[in-house]
Amino acid sequence: MAKAAILEQPGQGLVMGDVELADPGPHEVLIDTKACGLCHSDLHFIEGSYPHPLPAIPGHEAAGVVRAVGSEVKTVKPGDHVVSCLSAFCGHCEFCVTGRMALCLGGDTRRSGDAGPRIRRADGSPVNQMLNLSAFCEQMLIHEHACVSIDKDMPLDRAAILGCAVTTGAGTIFNACSVVPGESVAVIGCGGVGLAAINAAKIAGAGQVIAVDPVPEKRELAMVLGATHAVDAMAPDAAQQIMAISKGGVHHAIEAVGRQASADLSVACLRRGGTATILGMMPLDCKVGLGALDLLSGKKLQGAIMGMNHFPVDLPRLVDFYLRGLLDLDTIIAERIPLERINDGFEKMKSGHSARSVVVFD
Template sequence: MKAAVLVEPGKPLEIENLNISKPGPHEVLIRTVACGLCHSDLHFIDGAYPHPLPAVPGHEAAGIVEAVGSEVRTVKPGDAVVTCLSAFCGHCEFCVTGRMALCLGGETRRGKGEDPRLTREDGTPVNQMLNLSAFAEMMLIHEHACTAIDPEMPLDRAAVIGCAVTTGAGTVFNACKVTPGETVAVVGCGGVGLATINAAKIAGAGRIIAADPLPEKRELAMKMGATDTVDALANDAAAQIVEMTKGGVDFAIEAVGRPASAQLAVDSLRRGGTATVLGMMPLTEKVGLSAMDLLSGKKLQGAIMGMNHFPVDMPRLVDFYMRGLLDLDTMIAERIPIEQINDGFDKMRAGHTARSVIVFDQ
C-alpha cells in the first residue's frame, strides 16, 4: 500500500510502498477514504514532539472496513467508520469512570513479541503513530480506535470529525458543558477552533467571540457561528473581550498551542470562568493562574481530544451534519491527493487556510 512516511524530523514526508499485517483478534483493517491534515501531525513532523522513527503520521480519518479479527464485535466489513486516536481499553480506572479519553490504551497496540502492523518491503518495521497511521491507503487498528457511522455520510467530511471536530465539539459539550446563554471566547480559528465555535453555536451560547490574527480566519469564524471577532495579537485583545461581554466570558478555549494564546484565554474570563487549553504547546512551557485569578474563582483545565466519548459522540456529530447543524463544508479548504501532502503542510505552516483533506483514489 502507498503511505506517507516520516523518516527524519524537519524533512518532507516520503511516499513509500509499505506492507500491512492481517487483523489480529481485536483488530480492524480499514481502507482509508480520506484523512485530514492536523497541526498535531505537524508537531511530530517538525520535531517539536518526539516519536520513534520511521513512522506514518495521520490520525483524522474515515474509511470502509475491509476485514475484522476474530474477537471484533463493534464493526463489520463494509461499515463506514471514523477513527479516533484516543483508543481505549474499556476496563481501566479512566474508562470505567467515564474518562476514556485519558486511557493510555496500552492494550490496543501490539506487544513487543508480535509482528508489527506496518513494515517496509524489506521487512523492517515502521512505527504506527497515535494508534492509527492514517496517511496510508490502509489502516490496521484496534476496534476501540474507530466507530461505525451512517453510511450516507460523505467520508471526506466525516474524516475531520475524527480529530478537529471531536476535540472542539467535545470541549464544548463534555469538558465545558456550555449551556444556552453562556458566553464563549475561542482563541485560534484553525480546524479545532472553528469546530469549537460551531459547537458553541449548537449549544446555544449567547455570545461567541473568535480571536485570531488573520482576517480571513476571523471571516471563517463568523460563517461558523461567531457573533464577534477580535485580532488576537492586538495589545488590548483581552480588554476588548471583557468590554464587549461586560466582565468577561464564562468559557475561554485556547485552540492554538501557544503560551500567549493561553494567557489571552485566561485574561478574557469573567469571575468564576473557565479557561480550557486544547493546543499542543512546546513541552517545556507552563501556563497558570495568578493569585487574583484564583481569588476570583477562575479555573484552568486541559481537555485532551475534548474529553470525548467517541463511540457515542461521533455518530451524534454525524447526525448534526446530516441535519444541517454542523458545518463541515466551510471548514474544509481543499481536497488533495497523498502526493501533495507536503504542500498541504506548507500551507498549514503559513496559517492561511482551514483544513486540507487527503482523498485517496477509490
C-alpha cells in the first residue's frame, strides 16, 4: 500500500488515503516517489477549473527511484534515478516522428481497458491517474516514455521541478523560441515556470531579460535568476515601460501565468516581427489575438505546451546545467513540505507570494 493525496471533490482540497498500485505491465515502470513539485496546473484541477474523472491523484512534477520495470522496458532499470514528464510520447505518431513529441497524445502510453487500472483503493475500486502520472503518492506506475534516467549526483528535490516548471519555462526559451544571443525577452509571470524561463534566457545569452510580475518579492527573485529589468505587471503603463526598456518592443514575450490580461500584455509589448508565446493554462473561454497592424508588422503568436520539449534529450542537459552551476534551481524552490501538508502548500500558492513548494517523501 502507498499513501496518496486524493482529489475526491473539486474545491474541497486533497484527502489523504491508501492506494495499491498494480504490477508493472510490459512497458511500465514502478517508481518510489522521492519529491514532487506543486504546480498551478494541479490547482486548476483541484479547484474544478479543468474537469477530470474523480477520484483522482494529481501531481505531475516528480522525481524518484525505479523499483521495478516491465518485461519490455528498455530505457530505465531498477535503481535508476528518474524524472517524470506529463508529455509521455508514443514514438511513432505524426508528432513524434516530426520531432514534436510534446504534441503526442500518448494513447499508446496508457493502459488498455482490459488490463485493469494502475491504481486502486484497498477495497478494489479504481482511482483515476491524472496526466498519466499521479505523483502525489509514495509510488508511481507509469509508461517508460513518461520518465527519463538522470545523473545520480542530482538532488532529487531539485530534479523534481525539472519535470514541469523548468521543462516548460526553459524549454520555451531553447525549443519553442530558439532565443538568439542578444535578443530581448519579456517574461510575464514569475512563478516557477516564469523564473525558469528567465534563468534559461540568461543561459541563452539574451540581451535583455525583463521580468514582469505584480509581486515585489517575485521580481526580486527574478533579478537573482538573471533578469536585467523588472516591471510591475499591474502598472497601467506596463507595456509602455517594456517598450521603452527594449527600445521598441521585445523579440520574445512569454506569458507564464494563464491570465487574459497577461496574455494581452505579451502581445502588446512585441516589436515588429516579435513572437508572443503563451504557456499558462488560461480559463477555457479565453482568446488571445493579433490585430491587423500586428499581422502587417510580422508579429507571431504561439502556444508551447510543456515548452515543446524533447524531454529524453532535454532533461539530462538541464541536470548538467544545474550540476555545472548554470541553472539555479535552489532559488526557485521556496519550501519543502511533507505530503500531509500539501493543502497548506496549495493555499500558499493561491496567495501568490512565493515560488515553488516541493513535497518530499521520506
